[in-house]
Amino acid sequence: MSLKNAVVASLIVLSCVSVWADGGPVTPLLPKMEQECANCHIAYRPNFLPKSSWQQVMRSLDKHYGADASLSEADTREITDWLNTVAQELGEAPPNNRITEAFWFTRKHGTKHIRPEVWRRASVKSPSNCQACHVDAAKGDFNEHNIRIPR
Amino acid sequence: MKFTFHTSALLACAALALPLVVSANPILDGYKAETKGTFSAAAGEKLYKTVGPNQLSCASCHTDSPKNAGKHAKTNKAIDPLAPSANAQRFTDAAKVEKWFKRNCNDALGRACTTQEKGDFMTYVLSVK
Numbered sequence: 001m002s003l004k005n006a007v008v009a010s011l012i013v014l015s016c017v018s019v020w021a022d023g024g025p026v027t028p029l030l031p032k033m034e035q036e037c038a039n040c041h042i043a044y045r046p047n048f049l050p051k052s053s054w055q056q057v058m059r060s061l062d063k064h065y066g067a068d069a070s071l072s073e074a075d076t077r078e079i080t081d082w083l084n085t086v087a088q089e090l091g092e093a094p095p096n097n098r099i100t101e102a103f104w105f106t107r108k109h110g111t112k113h114i115r116p117e118v119w120r121r122a123s124v125k126s127p128s129n130c131q132a133c134h135v136d137a138a139k140g141d142f143n144e145h146n147i148r149i150p151r
Numbered sequence: 152m153k154f155t156f157h158t159s160a161l162l163a164c165a166a167l168a169l170p171l172v173v174s175a176n177p178i179l180d181g182y183k184a185e186t187k188g189t190f191s192a193a194a195g196e197k198l199y200k201t202v203g204p205n206q207l208s209c210a211s212c213h214t215d216s217p218k219n220a221g222k223h224a225k226t227n228k229a230i231d232p233l234a235p236s237a238n239a240q241r242f243t244d245a246a247k248v249e250k251w252f253k254r255n256c257n258d259a260l261g262r263a264c265t266t267q268e269k270g271d272f273m274t275y276v277l278s279v280k
Binding site: 038039040041062066067068069070071072123125126128129132 | 205223225226227228246250253254255257258
């Protein structure tokens with residue numbers, strides 16, 4: 001094996017390892033879900049809400065946190081069916097089905113960890129803007145070693 | 152000789168006119184067939200800049216000109232330009248166009264848009280070069 005091939009091979013192996021680095025592989029999202037959610041924000045991970053919350057979110061897309069995010073009936077059904085198979089009924093449903101009000105979210109993002117001023121920066125703007133700090137959030141990477149808080 | 156000149160002049164005219172014919176948008180044609188009226192870019196521009204009950208207008212996310220890349224007013228998500236002159240993908244998929252008119256008219260104006268308004272809006276956005 002030439003040196004070049006060896007380097008390429010080890011890079012491929014390393015890139016596979018990094019996917020596993022944060023405690024296991026990331027479940028690939030349903031392409032339809034990723035495409036539709038990511039029109040306005042990153043497609044949040046199915047395990048961010050309990051199944052019952054997802055069901056409510058998918059039933060009320062026309063009133064989606066202050067915006068009309070309605071989808072065709074077929075697309076709504078496809079995404080709901082997928083969420084029903086991958087989301088779990090774990091923990092308490094957060095108030096208003098908001099990920100940012102879930103107990104684990106507020107514990108990890110409280111004033112102990114992040115100064116209130118950070119949330120007001122134009123580069124962050126909203127706690128729903130995961131990828132402002134979790135740079136690879138769109139790939140499902142929320143590893144706390146992969147955070148860059150923007151100015 | 153004269154005949155040849157005329158033929159080539161005609162061909163040149165046809166070549167010039169062809170892009171005009173091709174640039175007609177089938178989605179806009181559909182709205183036109185529905186209203187049986189005419190659309191106005193000026194009315195479309197006015198609609199684009201109208202601030203509705205939620206203190207939002209089209210320009211809130213798509214910026215002052217549909218030619219510019221925009222940013223979601225709430226989530227900061229980058230939005231590709233709306234004008235086909237800057238983004239050839241726009242207004243090519245009727246279902247997508249209808250999906251976004253429904254959502255964005257509700258968000259920005261607090262109500263559904265009429266076919267006349269959609270036609271005016273498209274006429275304006277398509278006219279931005």
